[in-house]
Amino acid sequence: MRIIHVLSSVMWSGVERYALDICRHCRDHGDDVLVITRDARAVDDVFRRNGIEVRFAQLGGFLSYHAVKGICDVLNESQEATAVHCHGTRDAFAALTARRLLGRHDIRVVLTRHYVRRAGRTPFHRFVYRNVDHMVFVSKAAKDRFYSSWHWKGRYEDDDINAHVIHNSLNVEQEPMTEEPSKGPVTAMYLGRLAPGKGLEDLIDALTVMQGKKLRLRIVGTGHPDYVDSLRRRALGAGVMHMIDWPRHQENTEDFIRKSHFGVMPSEDPEAFGLSNIEFMKEGRPIICSDNGAQPEYITQGKEGILIPPHDMERLAAEMRRLATSGELRRKIGAAARERFERELAWPRFIEKLYRLYLS
Secondary structure, eight states: OEEEEEOOOSSOOHHHHHHHHHHHHHHHTTOEEEEEESSOHHHHHHHHHTTOEEEEOOOSSTTOHHHHHHHHHHHTTOOSOEEEEESSHHHHHHHHHHHHHHTOTTEEEEEEEOSOOOOOOSHHHHHHHHHSSEEEESSHHHHHHHHHHHOOTTOOOGGGSOEEEOOOOOOSOOOOOOOOOOSSSEEEEEESOBOTTSSHHHHHHHGGGGTTSSEEEEEEOOBOHHHHHHHHHHHHHHTOGGGEEOOOOOSOOHHHHHTOSEEEEOOSSOOSOOHHHHHHHHTTOOEEEESSSSGGGTOOBTTTBEEEOTTOHHHHHHHHHHHHTOHHHHHHHHHHHHHHIIIIIOHHHHHHHHHHHHHO
């Protein structure tokens, strides 16, 4: 079949990684795969390097004629059964409009909700929610938040939306778990977007009580230059700049994780899932992360990771100190995290569920 992903972001993030993993799998299994973007080099170059065809459309606008036309042009190129997978409500509306204009009943429109957000309550939003063939929530937390505002005045029932919860996964080769580095200081690692709401300020402040300890923090990610500069100034002002490495972000982050001892992701905003968390789990590394999103759905406190309240710098520092000083604890939690990833979050389980929606 033909599978088209529609991505309107101009920045690389977990959403784009999610789409890339799906595209790579479907291409390798013989499907005709391409992505429609808004001509954003940070996104397009990664897909091209992975052998995925990229097309452009003027996405992201509200009720955009140009977005609809761009999707129509791509759909008109083939009459085979097609799944259009969207990652935003506006893009899903454009895909639904294109399907209606073309009269193509063989086209399936799938919308993934990647965020913990309330459902929109305008007629525009209701049209999208009730007309996509499938709506995928990356966690129960994302679905529950959506439904908290979807039902009002008793007007709508559950089957108004064909909803599914499918936890994220990673399209990677499953390799033997590597031992943590035996030399050098203990290294904690943050992996993800450098943006407000990710708890980076608390993470830098937590280092102030770790002065004199053999601990380093590795921050791997990209963000707006002004915000990254503010983080560096904060580290300089706190006197902990010498404890932080700022390597250039790379697509292949496994090597960074394997050279680290544990992950730390103290997000202040609720995480709909957290791909970075399961990257650490896959490599058998313990993770300290916030408990305000989907994290408790795949991490049991003290077993596969350590869950802390958001914005609790003192608790964050205490847990970092505990992991930094106990290799036995790190190995115990890391092994449990790896086992749960293999049991519940491995790629074959994820893609089987999603592919079933493409075909249904």
